[in-house]
Amino acid sequence: MGRRGRKRRLDLETQYWALLAAGVGSIEACRQLGIGRKTGYRWRTENGGLLPIRLAEEARSTRYLCSLERQRIATLRAAGHSIREVARRLGRSASTVSRELKRNTLPHHRGGYDATLAHARATGRSIRPRRGRLLDDLELRTKVQEKLELEWSPEQIAAWLRAEYPDRPGRHVCHETIYQALYKSGRSGLSRTLTRKLRTRRPLRRRRRRADERRIRFVTPSQSIDARPKMVEKRSRTGDWEGDLVRHEALCDRAEVKDLRRCAVAAA
Known part of the structure; x- marks a missing residue:
C-alpha cells in the first residue's frame, strides 16, 4: 500500500x-x-537541514502533465468519458493519459483517480537524487571516514585527497560533497554520528546569512577611528594618551623586582 x-x-x-x-x-x-x-x-x-532543490511548477517542461491537467483528467473520468476522449480534450496522447491512470491509481483507491495525490506523487518521483561518489567507491568512503574519525575537517580531507591521489581525479571530492554525505547519510553510506567529529558538532546544517542579511551584534554601533574629535590630537586630557599597557605592566613588574633585590642586599 x-x-x-x-x-x-x-x-x-x-x-x-x-x-x-x-x-x-x-x-x-x-x-x-x-x-x-x-x-x-x-x-x-x-534533508540534512538544507532546503531541498525542487523545480517550480512554471519551470517544468510542457511534456509533463501539470496540476490543472490532472484535475481535468479526474473530472472527465468521473463524468464517464473514455481515455481517448479525455486525451482528445486535453490535446494529449491516449497513451499519456493511460500511463498516468495506471501509475497513480492504486487498488485501495477503489477505482478513483485523485488529482491532488497523483500530482504530489509525480512531483516526488521527479526528484531523482543521483548516487554520491562516496556511496559507489567503498575505498574512498573508508578513507574519508577514517579522517573524520581523527577529527579532520572536510576541507582538510578534500585537500589531502588531491595530494594523495594526484593522478586519480575520481578520488577528488570537494568539501561540500563530504558535508552533504554526512548530513544526508542515507544517500552516501557515511554514518550520521560522524557529525559529532566536526568543529561545530551540529546534527543539522544551518543556512548561512548573506552579506546583506547580517545584523550588528553590538548594542552600540561601532565607529571608525577617523571619526574621533580633533581635540584628541592635542593630547591635553589624560584619556587622550595612548600606550602599550602590557609593556607598561611588564616594566612595572621589573622595577618591583629590582627594588626587592635592593632591599635583600641591604638587609644582608
Whole structure:
C-alpha cells in the first residue's frame, strides 16, 4: 500500500521551507502552518537541514502533465468519458493519459483517480537524487571516514585527497560533497554520528546569512577611528594618551623586582 499522508502534504512542506528561507524559525513556521514540531524536525532531518532543490511548477517542461491537467483528467473520468476522449480534450496522447491512470491509481483507491495525490506523487518521483561518489567507491568512503574519525575537517580531507591521489581525479571530492554525505547519510553510506567529529558538532546544517542579511551584534554601533574629535590630537586630557599597557605592566613588574633585590642586599 502506498503512503498517502506524507505525499499529500508536499505543498505544505514547500511552504515550510519557504518560511525557513525567509528567516522564520522552525517552531514559528510549524505554528503558522498548523503542523507539529516533530513534523518540521522530520522534514529538516531528511534533508540534512538544507532546503531541498525542487523545480517550480512554471519551470517544468510542457511534456509533463501539470496540476490543472490532472484535475481535468479526474473530472472527465468521473463524468464517464473514455481515455481517448479525455486525451482528445486535453490535446494529449491516449497513451499519456493511460500511463498516468495506471501509475497513480492504486487498488485501495477503489477505482478513483485523485488529482491532488497523483500530482504530489509525480512531483516526488521527479526528484531523482543521483548516487554520491562516496556511496559507489567503498575505498574512498573508508578513507574519508577514517579522517573524520581523527577529527579532520572536510576541507582538510578534500585537500589531502588531491595530494594523495594526484593522478586519480575520481578520488577528488570537494568539501561540500563530504558535508552533504554526512548530513544526508542515507544517500552516501557515511554514518550520521560522524557529525559529532566536526568543529561545530551540529546534527543539522544551518543556512548561512548573506552579506546583506547580517545584523550588528553590538548594542552600540561601532565607529571608525577617523571619526574621533580633533581635540584628541592635542593630547591635553589624560584619556587622550595612548600606550602599550602590557609593556607598561611588564616594566612595572621589573622595577618591583629590582627594588626587592635592593632591599635583600641591604638587609644582608
